[in-house]
Amino acid sequence: MKRESSHLKNPNNEGFFKSVYDVTRLIPYGRITSYGAIARYLGTAGSARMVGWALNTCHNQPDFVPAHRVVNRNGLLTGKQHFGNSRTMQQLLENEGFVVVDDVVINFREKFWDPSLEL
């Protein structure tokens, strides 16, 4: 049988990136998640870097991807530099009710949304 490097929950086998975008769009408004959580949901636990890589090219996607709702496990806005301006990501988060201090989401834990649990 074909080596299923993808025992991932890929609705469509259109690729890893597509799945990342898909999951990211499923993040509810006012909620937040981490790269590792998404990676774990996709079945490629430990490949959180891939998630970040995918989001790096999320601009390539026609649909809006709420990448600002994805931070690292510390709640740090690691990708803020990729939103054009450094403060764009923080503003988007604050606009959704997040409390961001020193590039870290304070209420990260209570707002956390784990796709593995919610989906």
Next chain:
DNA sequence: ATTCTGACAGCAA
């Protein structure tokens, strides 16, 4: 085909 990179995470000192 091979090498490098990357918006992370986990573990070792």
Next chain:
DNA sequence: TTTGCTGCCAGAA
């Protein structure tokens, strides 16, 4: 406790 190194997998050059 904080800092640093390694592993992870998939694209791009």
